Amino acid sequence: MKLSPITLFMFRDSDGFASIISQALHPNPSSSFTPIEESFELSLEDYGIKDHKASGIVLHYVDNHGIYKVSIVLMQHYEPPVLACALNEVLNKIAGGDPSSIPTLLVPFLVESSKVKGYSKSLRSDESRALTFGIQIGHTTDIMQTLLKKTQETPSSLQIQQENFACFLHFVRVMKLPTFFLIGQSSTKQHEAICEIGDILASSTGLQFSEEKVIWNPKKTSRESKEPWRDLYG
DSSP states (O other): OOOOSEEEEEEEOTTOHHHHHHHHEEEOTTSOOEEEEEEEEEEOGGGTOOSOEEEEEEEEEEOTTSOEEEEEEEEEOOOTTHHHHHHHHHHHHHHTSOGGGOOEEEEEEEEEGGGEESOOOOOOTTOOSOOEEEEEESSOOHHHHHHHHHSEEOOTTOEEOOHHHHHHHHHHHHHTOOEEEEEEEESTTHHHHHHHHHHHHHHHHTEEEOGGGOOOOOOOOOTTOOOTTGGGGO
């Protein structure tokens, strides 16, 4: 799977977070970036799964020399246990290429505040800037150093109890893929949290982020919902 050195990776969740981020990010009008879109569909039959495939789309931004500068992977959303199989297949395709061309993955998540444990500070109503935590996995790259300066240091006690995040974290640790997670909290400042993540990504990748394109209407879910597969990933 050909990707840019800097690659954003998101799941196409039902709340629309990935779609909002990908649509609001765009090249600077003065840049020479040209968008190229392609799709992927990978068989999961090796896992005994015949009725699903690991699928999604990839949007590349290419300069006037044909060099891939930034890629955005939008992977289809899956429920466990298909989630682990599909994500493993896609990440294996990324990790299995030429070691010199393995990208740094930037993986943003918007997580319900109730699923963020071990951090007591909450966003006050008079604070305009939402907190975005940064988590680095693998060897340090230039863009990781930039992102570390723009995100909140993650406390060692922090626990994020979200299925997609836990699964992704497990695999990139095992595969030793250079990855930087950006974690925003979905609370009373949801719009600000999305814009903060978008602004950080834009300023770090050479793209622009249009806040006016952010329209956030998440589906309401029960606080009692459980994720029984979470313990599989440590």
